[in-house]
Amino acid sequence: MKNTIRQVFHSPKFVGGFVIFVAILLTMFIYPLFNPGNPLQQIGVGTFAKPGTYVSLYDATKTTPETFRLPEADENRLAASLSDEDRVAMVEYFTAMGIDISDLDTGDTDTLLQMWEDNYDPSVRPKGMTGARVNYFKRLNNSLQDLKGGDTIIIAEEGEDGALVESKSISTTDYVRTGAVANVKTLPLGTDNFGRDVLKELVSATGTSIGIGLLAGIVATLIGLTFGLLAGYLGGFVDDFIMFITNIFTVIPGFVLLILISYSIGQEQRGAAVVATVIGLTGWTWTARSVRSQVISLRNRDHVNLSKLSGHSLLRIILTDILPYIASYVVMAFILQVSSGILAEAQLSLLGLGPRTTEVPTLGLMMNWAMLYSAHTNGSWWAYFPVILVITLISFSLNLMNTGLDQVFNPTLRD
Amino acid sequence: MNEPVRVQKDFTNAPLCLSGKGVTKVFGFGDKKTVAVDHVDFEFHEGEFVSIVGESGSGKTTLSKMLLGLSNATEGEIFFQGKPRDISSGHKKKEYWKGIQAIFQDPFSSFNTFQKIDTVLLDCINMRGGKGLSKQEKFNMMSDACHFVNLEFKELTNKYPFELSGGQMQRLMIARIFLLKPKILLADEPTSMVDACSRATILDMLLNLRDEIGMTVIFITHDIGLAYYISDSVYIMEHGKFVEYGKADEVILHPQAAYTKRLISDVPKIHEEWDLSTVDLHA
Ligand SMILES: Nc1ncnc2c1ncn2[C@@H]1O[C@H](COP(=O)(O)OP(=O)(O)O)[C@@H](O)[C@H]1O
Ligand SMILES: [Mg+2]
Numbered sequence: 001m002k003n004t005i006r007q008v009f010h011s012p013k014f015v016g017g018f019v020i021f022v023a024i025l026l027t028m029f030i031y032p033l034f035n036p037g038n039p040l041q042q043i044g045v046g047t048f049a050k051p052g053t054y055v056s057l058y059d060a061t062k063t064t065p066e067t068f069r070l071p072e073a074d075e076n077r078l079a080a081s082l083s084d085e086d087r088v089a090m091v092e093y094f095t096a097m098g099i100d101i102s103d104l105d106t107g108d109t110d111t112l113l114q115m116w117e118d119n120y121d122p123s124v125r126p127k128g129m130t131g132a133r134v135n136y137f138k139r140l141n142n143s144l145q146d147l148k149g150g151d152t153i154i155i156a157e158e159g160e161d162g163a164l165v166e167s168k169s170i171s172t173t174d175y176v177r178t179g180a181v182a183n184v185k186t187l188p189l190g191t192d193n194f195g196r197d198v199l200k201e202l203v204s205a206t207g208t209s210i211g212i213g214l215l216a217g218i219v220a221t222l223i224g225l226t227f228g229l230l231a232g233y234l235g236g237f238v239d240d241f242i243m244f245i246t247n248i249f250t251v252i253p254g255f256v257l258l259i260l261i262s263y264s265i266g267q268e269q270r271g272a273a274v275v276a277t278v279i280g281l282t283g284w285t286w287t288a289r290s291v292r293s294q295v296i297s298l299r300n301r302d303h304v305n306l307s308k309l310s311g312h313s314l315l316r317i318i319l320t321d322i323l324p325y326i327a328s329y330v331v332m333a334f335i336l337q338v339s340s341g342i343l344a345e346a347q348l349s350l351l352g353l354g355p356r357t358t359e360v361p362t363l364g365l366m367m368n369w370a371m372l373y374s375a376h377t378n379g380s381w382w383a384y385f386p387v388i389l390v391i392t393l394i395s396f397s398l399n400l401m402n403t404g405l406d407q408v409f410n411p412t413l414r415d
Numbered sequence: 416m417n418e419p420v421r422v423q424k425d426f427t428n429a430p431l432c433l434s435g436k437g438v439t440k441v442f443g444f445g446d447k448k449t450v451a452v453d454h455v456d457f458e459f460h461e462g463e464f465v466s467i468v469g470e471s472g473s474g475k476t477t478l479s480k481m482l483l484g485l486s487n488a489t490e491g492e493i494f495f496q497g498k499p500r501d502i503s504s505g506h507k508k509k510e511y512w513k514g515i516q517a518i519f520q521d522p523f524s525s526f527n528t529f530q531k532i533d534t535v536l537l538d539c540i541n542m543r544g545g546k547g548l549s550k551q552e553k554f555n556m557m558s559d560a561c562h563f564v565n566l567e568f569k570e571l572t573n574k575y576p577f578e579l580s581g582g583q584m585q586r587l588m589i590a591r592i593f594l595l596k597p598k599i600l601l602a603d604e605p606t607s608m609v610d611a612c613s614r615a616t617i618l619d620m621l622l623n624l625r626d627e628i629g630m631t632v633i634f635i636t637h638d639i640g641l642a643y644y645i646s647d648s649v650y651i652m653e654h655g656k657f658v659e660y661g662k663a664d665e666v667i668l669h670p671q672a673a674y675t676k677r678l679i680s681d682v683p684k685i686h687e688e689w690d691l692s693t694v695d696l697h698a
Contacts, residue, residue: 302519303527305485309516310538311509324529 004328007408014404020397024390028207031200039204039361043185044195047373048380051190051198056183061155063181065174073172078147079109086140090116093137096126116144190382192366193373198382205361206390209342212276212355212362213394216341219280221287221334228291229318233299242288249285257282258344262353272355272362279344280337287333294326328409332402339398346391363387423647423663429460430497432631433482433515433599437491440477440655451477453655454491459599459631464622466634466642466663468678469652475635476520478652479603482633484511496598513542516597520604522584526576532587533572536560539594560590563627564620582613589620596628603635618645639675640682643667651675 008014087106094101099119106112120141125134152171159165178184189198231242249257261278262270298304299322307321323330342363348354349364350371357365370376370384440452451474459465469475480486482493484502493500495511502508519525526535536557540546545553554568561568564586576584585605592600602621606614622645625632636642642649643663650660651672658672670676 302521302525305480305483305517305519306525307527308485308508309483309512311512311542312538314505320530321527324527 004408008405011404011408013407014401017397017400017402017404020393021401024206024394024397025210028203028210031203035197035200037200039200040196042195043197044191047191047193047195048375048378048383049187049191049195051188051382053178053184053186055178055181059182060176061168061170063176065170065176067171067173068175069173074147075109077172078113078144081143081147082109082112087112089136089140093126094119096129097124113144116141189386190380192383193369193375198366198386201361201366202363202386202390205363205366205387206394208272208355208360209345209363209391210338210394212272212279212345213338213342215273215276216279216283216344217334217338219277220284220337220341221330223280224284224287224333225291225330227284227288229295229322231288232292232295233314233318233322235296235299239292243292246285246288249282250289254282254285255344255347258348259351259353262348267356270354270356272360275345275348275355276341279341279348283337283340283344287330287337290333291326291330294329295322298322298325328405332405332409335398335402335405339395339402342391342394363391424463425662426460426463426647429462431494432459432461432463432496433633434458434494434497435482435491436494438478438481438488438493439490440474440481440486441489450655452481452488455652455655455657457650457657457660459633461598461631462625462629464625464632464634464645464647466636466646466649467652468636468639468642468649470637470678473652474655475637475652476603477655479517479601479633479635482601483515483517484508513595514597515599515601516592516595518585518588518592518600518602518605521608522581522588523577523608525588526584528575528577530575531572532574532576533557535576535587535591536568536594539591543595556594560593561587563593563624564590565616566590580613582609582617585609585613585617586620589617589624593624593628597630599631599633600624601633601635604637605634606641607637621645638682639667639678651678 009018090112091101091104091106094104094115097119099115104111104115120137122138122141152169154166155168155170156164157167187197187199189202192198192201227242227246231239231246258279261282262275265274265278304317304321307317312321345354345362346364346367349362349368352368354364354368355362366387367384370380370387373383375381375383435455435457437454437456438452439450439454442449442451453474455478467475467478477486481488484500495514500511502511537553539560540548540553540556545556548556558568561571566583566586571579571587576587579587588605600621605621606617609617618641621632621634624630634642634646639649639651646663648661649663649666650657651666651674652658653672653674658674659666659670666675667679670679
């Protein structure tokens with residue numbers, strides 16, 4: 001027994017999978033300590049804020065600034081404020097003016113602005129250009145001049161007599177340290193469609209999904225194991241009866257059954273635990289089948305016969321003479337059940353038949369929300385891609401552990 | 416050099432211990448039908464050492480499973496101590512197994528590899544109603560049993576059966592029988608998978624045990640020379656049928672069936688004293 005465990009932990013595949021899985025589990029437990037609170041709290045009013053660090057503008061203006069004269073400051077400011085749309089418009093203007101732009105890179109802000117400086121002439125109206133378009137270019141030019149001009153921003157407050165009084169002026173060379181600003185929020189994965197912190201939600205969802213996988217795995221393994229043991233060991237009528245039920249469950253595709261049951265339970269009753277149980281209830285058949293065939297090959301072994309001759313009860317024979325021999329196999333089946341349980345929840349939730357949405361996030365629900373709010377078409381990758389990555393990582397680590405175990409327990413597979 | 420002394424007794428008048436009428440076992444059906452044991456009759460007496468001899472595949476193990484009550488006969492009836500054997504319930508089976516025990520062919524698959532040797536022996540004491548005995552009493556019983564088969568119990572505690580050699584495991588099996596003291600011991604080729612050295616020791620131990628407990632031994636073997644050496648009576652089995660049976664001397668020294676003659680001629684040389692080459696195979 002000890003020896004087997006040592007062997008298992010010498011299998012690189014098992015250890016690889018185990019490390020990834022434990023890392024995921026640890027994150028699940030440790031991250032909430034640093035970022036406590038309800039993962040479903042809506043912190044943003046808008047949807048899909050991009051990943052990054054957010055500095056409170058209000059608090060920043062109240063923070064005492066330092067003055068820095070950084071050489072690239074103007075350029076950076078210009079580059080940041082020049083939208084892709086503006087860049088395309090500038091190219092359009094150059095073309096209309098008949099300027100050679102064959103080697104112009106629209107991403108190169110410096111050259112682009114230099115060319116604009118050299119070629120823009122408000123008095124000329126290029127051939128075929130509408131008046132509205134000409135005005136658009138005028139506005140674009142003005143805003144560029146403003147940005148370069150190094151104006152100050154003036155903050156005014158209402159004075160005693162109701163008139164606005166300048167309270168503070170902010171120049172382009174004023175800087176505040178992020179640490180000195182009262183409110184800074186880092187959202188490594190931005191916010192989702194409801195304005196929730198995606199990372200926080202993801203960590204919580206991972207926990208729930210692994211929980212669902214474990215519960216589904218336990219239910220499926222317990223049912224499959226019990227049925228497989230009884231059918232295989234007792235044979236005869238019991239075997240026929242259990243195999244009849246197993247066949248019924250096998251003939252109806254598991255996922256269809258899962259959809260039907262989930263649908264008939266109704267949105268209100270579908271908590272995470274209920275969904276997990278339903279997944280387990282529809283996924284036990286192959287465990288039962290394979291346990292049964294293993295038991296059939298075991299039940300006529302001499303050590304079982306010896307145990308019978310020693311007058312041991314049915315229960316004792318199953319528990320001590322059969323179960324230990326298939327334990328490694330059951331562990332592997334369990335790991336696969338957990339993995340497929342997590343995937344089943346994701347599939348169900350994508351169809352809108354997952355756990356009811358108000359209590360806890362799950363990986364499937366996060367994907368469902370991202371899809372409903374078109375995250376995949378509006379470029380908000382952070383709302384669904386990390387979820388897919390986590391599902392993949394969990395499946396990958398569990399399957400890797402399983403392959404490792406398989407190689408230890410069935411050495412003939414080893415190369 | 417001690418010459419083994421072969422003592423044969425006549426048990427024809429001893430009370431019946433296990434007997435059968437028309438016992439048959441059929442596996443499969445249709446094209447795949449195998450008649451492994453075909454309407455055999457037998458009478459084993461109390462205290463007798465009986466050998467069932469046959470080639471591999473002749474149905475010996477199948478018959479032994481039926482005798483042990485581990486599988487049901489397709490046809491025929493088995494009598495235990497003269498009365499029809501009733502093992503229809505779990506409780507009755509348990510009672511029957513107090514009277515009949517077995518040693519199997521392959522010692523390496525006979526033990527549960529997850530159970531310690533202590534458990535194996537303790538189970539035997541419990542089965543004989545020794546649950547209430549003190550620790551010391553149980554320890555003494557297990558030590559005695561191990562002593563009988565030349566093992567040291569102190570060295571075996573907390574060990575697993577697979578840590579022993581094949582010969583030691585078969586001896587442990589005999590220690591089990593020593594504790595259980597059944598009426599009948601069925602030994603299915605107990606020496607065919609152990610080294611030649613252990614073979615003679617194990618056979619001697621079986622004979623000693625028979626004398627000590629006074630039980631019936633049903634010894635299954637493919638080796639007619641071995642059967643001649645240790646049995647009181649032999650049954651020769653060919654293709655599921657008993658082609659010949661009787662007292663060991665009568666059957667082996669004056670074989671009637673062609674099959675028996677072939678088995679005997681296949682034995683190279685058993686022992687100088689009982690050199691079977693002198694047997695007239697053409698009688
Ligand atoms: N469980 C079984 N199913 C089908 N055929 C069997 C089974 N057990 C034994 N047999 C067949 O019965 C015959 C006798 O086998 P067995 O009793 O093991 O012979 P022996 O012990 O004399 O070598 C063989 O032909 C074997 O193939
Ligand atoms: Mg055999």
